[in-house]
Amino acid sequence: MSLRHAILTALLERPSSGLDLARRFDRSIGYFWPATHQSIYRELARLETEQWVESVPQPRSRGRRKLYRVLPAGRSALIAWLAQDEEPERNRDALLVRLRAASVVGPGPLLQQMRAHRDAHARQHAEYLEIAERDFADVGEDPGARLRMLILEAGIGLENHWMTWLSEAIDVLATLDSSDQVSDR
Amino acid sequence: MSLRHAILTALLERPSSGLDLARRFDRSIGYFWPATHQSIYRELARLETEQWVESVPQPRSRGRRKLYRVLPAGRSALIAWLAQDEEPERNRDALLVRLRAASVVGPGPLLQQMRAHRDAHARQHAEYLEIAERDFADVGEDPGARLRMLILEAGIGLENHWMTWLSEAIDVLATLDSSDQVSDR
DNA sequence: ATTTACATGTAAGGGGTTACATGATTTG
DNA sequence: CAAATCATGTAACCCCTTACATGTAAAT
Numbered sequence: 328m329s330l331r332h333a334i335l336t337a338l339l340e341r342p343s344s345g346l347d348l349a350r351r352f353d354r355s356i357g358y359f360w361p362a363t364h365q366s367i368y369r370e371l372a373r374l375e376t377e378q379w380v381e382s383v384p385q386p387r388s389r390g391r392r393k394l395y396r397v398l399p400a401g402r403s404a405l406i407a408w409l410a411q412d413e414e415p416e417r418n419r420d421a422l423l424v425r426l427r428a429a430s431v432v433g434p435g436p437l438l439q440q441m442r443a444h445r446d447a448h449a450r451q452h453a454e455y456l457e458i459a460e461r462d463f464a465d466v467g468e469d470p471g472a473r474l475r476m477l478i479l480e481a482g483i484g485l486e487n488h489w490m491t492w493l494s495e496a497i498d499v500l501a502t503l504d505s506s507d508q509v510s511d512r
Numbered sequence: 513m514s515l516r517h518a519i520l521t522a523l524l525e526r527p528s529s530g531l532d533l534a535r536r537f538d539r540s541i542g543y544f545w546p547a548t549h550q551s552i553y554r555e556l557a558r559l560e561t562e563q564w565v566e567s568v569p570q571p572r573s574r575g576r577r578k579l580y581r582v583l584p585a586g587r588s589a590l591i592a593w594l595a596q597d598e599e600p601e602r603n604r605d606a607l608l609v610r611l612r613a614a615s616v617v618g619p620g621p622l623l624q625q626m627r628a629h630r631d632a633h634a635r636q637h638a639e640y641l642e643i644a645e646r647d648f649a650d651v652g653e654d655p656g657a658r659l660r661m662l663i664l665e666a667g668i669g670l671e672n673h674w675m676t677w678l679s680e681a682i683d684v685l686a687t688l689d690s691s692d693q694v695s696d697r
Numbered sequence: 698a699t700t701t702a703c704a705t706g707t708a709a710g711g712g713g714t715t716a717c718a719t720g721a722t723t724t725g
Numbered sequence: 726c727a728a729a730t731c732a733t734g735t736a737a738c739c740c741c742t743t744a745c746a747t748g749t750a751a752a753t
Binding site: 329332333335336339340356357358359360361402405406408409410412413414415416417418419420421422423424425426427428429430431432433434435436437439440443444447448470471472473474475477478480481484485487488491492495496499500503 | 517525541542545546590597600601603605608609610611613615616617621629633659660666669673676685
């Protein structure tokens with residue numbers, strides 16, 4: 328149930344159209360709460376019926392652009408949501424399922440895939456570092472910026488963890504593979 | 513689409529009833545692919561109609577216990593799935609959404625929650641370490657065991673990342689809070 | 698005018714969660 | 726035999742994904 332709160336947050340930072348939101352998600356909040364334009368539009372519609380946001384049609388603009396803005400009730404709801412405490416959710420990780428399967432039926436072409444994952448995480452890591460340099464080089468005293476920087480650091484650490492672990496895992500798998508100790512049955 | 517493959521893997525490791533599977537999930541595969549007994553039963557039913565598994569009713573046992581076993585088609589399907597490469601999926605993380613919201617409307621009682629999260633991750637970390645000592649103290653040469661150990665190490669590293677990051681984040685938040693630089697509007 | 702790009706939406710389906718329902722065997 | 730426990734299953738709902746559809750303005 329976090330999409331609506333992510334949207335409220337983004338709209339508080341800057342009133343936007345649905346598509347703008349989708350684009351902004353792709354390079355910030357979407358890193359830890361991915362959302363397509365479809366799900367964003369759906370949620371915006373709900374938020375509007377609940378009077379948590381309002382929309383103003385923008386004539387003389389492309390398409391049927393509408394600008395969304397958070398209403399006081401939406402702001403209150405966001406603050407109320409922050410006050411609820413929730414358990415840490417367990418994340419699903421298909422790669423670990425695959426590795427577990429490999430421990431039973433043999434690794435097969437998994438080594439390749441883990442290299443691809445390692446590279447993907449390395450790319451994401453690099454992207455985060457770029458953002459850090461570009462947006463947070465001199466974070467200063469602004470508390471909002473320091474919190475956003477914290478979030479980015481969570482992402483950096485996470486990618487770093489996966490890069491490190493995947494490198495080690497790849498080494499182990501390569502050894503097992505070459506020594507042919509894992510057969511297919 | 514990984515639940516079925518997680519189930520196939522678990523059943524290959526040991527033929528089980530649905531409830532047994534659910535219990536085993538809670539202390540192994542479920543760490544990275546949580547599943548309730550309901551979802552497991554549903555998936556088992558599907559797997560059976562596809563002839564990927566078979567079930568043998570167990571009379572003289574409690575309830576209407578059925579023992580599930582993987583059929584050759586299921587084994588092949590699992591191996592085929594291992595051969596497909598998939599992109600790393602983006603994990604959703606509500607806590608980071610909350611932190612982002614906090615950067616806009618103020619942290620409120622978030623500090624408390626982050627302490628709770630830190631403790632929860634510390635507990636999970638400790639649990640993983642126990643498992644490592646109990647089950648992998650002398651992992652030896654068995655390739656299957658080494659792969660399962662790798663998976664555990666991924667979990668340990670992950671929990672470690674969150675413990676570390678949360679500790680730092682808590683420090684930063686505490687500073688911001690006490691210096692009252694984040695107001696509620 | 699037609700095409701391209703922008704912008705909002707609809708529809709179908711999948712997978713998971715939660716709450717509830719039912720059947721069968723032990724236990725007291 | 727009643728209650729507790731084990732075991733399987735149903736139903737409703739929610740959110741997300743994917744593919745498709747429609748409307749409006751700019752570009753050529």
